[in-house]
Amino acid sequence: MQFIDLAEIEVVAGKGGDGIVAFRREKYVPAGGPAGGNGGKGGSVILTAAERLQTLLDFKYSRIFKAEDGKRGGPSNRTGAMGSDRLIEVPCGTTVYDAETQEIIGDLVTDGQTLLVAEGGKGGLGNKYFLSNRNRAPEYALPGLEGETRRLRLELKLLAEVGIIGLPNAGKSTLIAALSSARPKIADYPFTTLVPNLGVVRKPTGDGTVFADIPGLIAGASEGIGLGHEFLRHIERTRLLLHLIDVTANDPIADYQTIQQELTAYGRGLNKRPQIIAFNKIDAVDEEILALLTEEFLKLTTAKILKISAVTHTGLDELLAEVWTVLDKTKPLAID
Numbered sequence: 001m002q003f004i005d006l007a008e009i010e011v012v013a014g015k016g017g018d019g020i021v022a023f024r025r026e027k028y029v030p031a032g033g034p035a036g037g038n039g040g041k042g043g044s045v046i047l048t049a050a051e052r053l054q055t056l057l058d059f060k061y062s063r064i065f066k067a068e069d070g071k072r073g074g075p076s077n078r079t080g081a082m083g084s085d086r087l088i089e090v091p092c093g094t095t096v097y098d099a100e101t102q103e104i105i106g107d108l109v110t111d112g113q114t115l116l117v118a119e120g121g122k123g124g125l126g127n128k129y130f131l132s133n134r135n136r137a138p139e140y141a142l143p144g145l146e147g148e149t150r151r152l153r154l155e156l157k158l159l160a161e162v163g164i165i166g167l168p169n170a171g172k173s174t175l176i177a178a179l180s181s182a183r184p185k186i187a188d189y190p191f192t193t194l195v196p197n198l199g200v201v202r203k204p205t206g207d208g209t210v211f212a213d214i215p216g217l218i219a220g221a222s223e224g225i226g227l228g229h230e231f232l233r234h235i236e237r238t239r240l241l242l243h244l245i246d247v248t249a250n251d252p253i254a255d256y257q258t259i260q261q262e263l264t265a266y267g268r269g270l271n272k273r274p275q276i277i278a279f280n281k282i283d284a285v286d287e288e289i290l291a292l293l294t295e296e297f298l299k300l301t302t303a304k305i306l307k308i309s310a311v312t313h314t315g316l317d318e319l320l321a322e323v324w325t326v327l328d329k330t331k332p333l334a335i336d
Contacts, residue, residue, distance in 0.1 A: 005156040007059035008099055011118040013147025014042025014083035017070035019124035021141050024076070034131050034138055037073030039123030042147040043083030047115045049108035053091040054198070056156050067118070070144055073126045083120060091156055093237065099151035117152060121145035160198060160212035162323060163238035167255045170244040171280040173197060175310040176213040179320070203324055212238065236268050239330045240323065241275045243303075247289070248281050253296055274326050275303045278319060283309040 017039025024032030045067050068083035090096075096105045096115060106115040122145045130138035164172045180199025197213040214235055235241065243259060245252050256277070264271040277297065282290060290307060297305055304322055308315035 005056060007056040007154045008063070008151065009059055009154065010064045010149065010151050011045040011086075011088075012064065012066040012149045013044050013118035013120045014067040014069040015146050016040070016042045016121035016123040016144025017072040017080035017083075018143045019126035019129070019141035020073045020075070021127045021139055022075040023137070033136070034127040035075055035077050036126030036128055036141050037075065037078040037080065038126045038129070039073050039144040040070030040080035040082040041123050042070045042120030042144065043067030043085045044116055044120040044147070045086045045088065045118035047088050047090050047094075047096060047106075047108060047117055049092045049094065049111055049113045050089040051092050051111035053089060055091065056094070056154055059154065067120060067147065069147075070120070070123050072144075073123070073141070077126070077128055080123060085120075090154060093157050095155045095157060097153040097155065099153045102153075105152070118148040118150050121147040157237050160210040160237070161239045161327060162201075162209060162211045162242055163235040163240070164211060164213045164242045164244060165235065165259060166244035166280075167246065167249070167259065169249075170246045170255075171310045172213045172244055175244060175278075175280070175308075176211055178310050178313055178316060180211060201320065209323075209327070211242075235270060235273075238273065240326050241270075241273050242319075242323065243275050243277045244280050245277060246281055247279045247293060248284050252279075252293060253300070256297070256300070274330055275301075276319070276322055276326065277301065277303050277305045278315075279305065279307045280310055282307045283312050283314060 019038050020036040022034070022036040024035045026032065045065055065086055065088055067086040070083045071080035073080045090108055092109055092111055092113075094108045096108065096117065097103065098105055105117060108115055124142035124144040127138045127141045130140065132138075164175060166172055176197055176199045179201045199211050199213070200208040201211050202208055212235070241263075243256070245256055249255055260271065263273075279290065279293065294305055304326075306315060306319050306322060308319055310316075
C-alpha cells in the first residue's frame, strides 16, 4: 500500500433549489392565490473519520467532491427535495486546513467523528412567500443560493502512542518488526524506510498499543532537509518517544545530540515529550564500550537508558516493561 499523508482537495456544496411562481387552479376556488413552493436546500460536504483507513491515497486520484443540488420547488406549495450530503471518509488523525488561509478547520481523531467543511446553499423562496395585502398575486420567486466552495489541505498525523526515533540505520525498522507483526522493508543502508511503519504491540493486559517507526531524521530535518517535515509531524501526537541509539556508530553521542536538536528546533513540545533511550546493537560491541557510553549519556540526560539488540531480541522484555510503566504515568495528549 502506498502511504500518502498530504492531499489537497476541492469541496463544492450543492446549490439550493429555485423557488417557483405558481398559482392555485382548483375547481370551486374562485380566487386561487400564489402557491409556488420553496426550493430545497443544497447538500453539504462532510468529512468523517474512518479507523479502517491508514492513508490519504484515495485523494491522489479524486480531488473534487461535490454534493447534490437541491431540487426546485413545486406547485401547491410543495418544497423541493434537499440535495444529498456528500460524505468523505478520511483516516483517523487527519487535520483539515483551509488551503487559502491556512486556518485549521478541524481535527478528525476518533472513528466516526464528522466535520462539516462546506455548507449547502439555501433554497430560493417561492412566490407564496411574497403574498401581502398590497400584492395578492406576486409573480416572482427567488433562485437558490450557491453552496460553499473551499479548497482544503488534508494532513495525516499518525495516531501512535510510541514513536521510535533515531538516525538512519539505528535499527528502528528491525525493532518494530521484533516487537510487533509489522514487516517493514529492512536493509543495510540509510533511508531504507521512506514511509512510517505502524505496529501494534500487545500489553500483558491484552490491550494493543500502536508503535510508529518514524523514518530516519538527519541534521536540518526541522528545516525540511532530507525527509524533514514529511515525518517530524508524525511524532507530534505520540505520548512517548523511544530514542534508538546505534552503539556501533562512529559517534553515538553526536547522533543523540543531533536528534535532540531537531526536536527542539521543530517545536510543538517534542523536546519535552517523555523519552526512553535504548542502546541498540549491543551484541556487536564490548561491555567496556557500553559502560563508557552509559557514563557519558548520564551526563547529558535524565532519561532511562536501556540496552537492547533488536536482531537477537536481547533486552526487549525489559524495554517493553519500561514503555508500559511510562505510558501508565503519562496522560493522553490534548489534540489541538
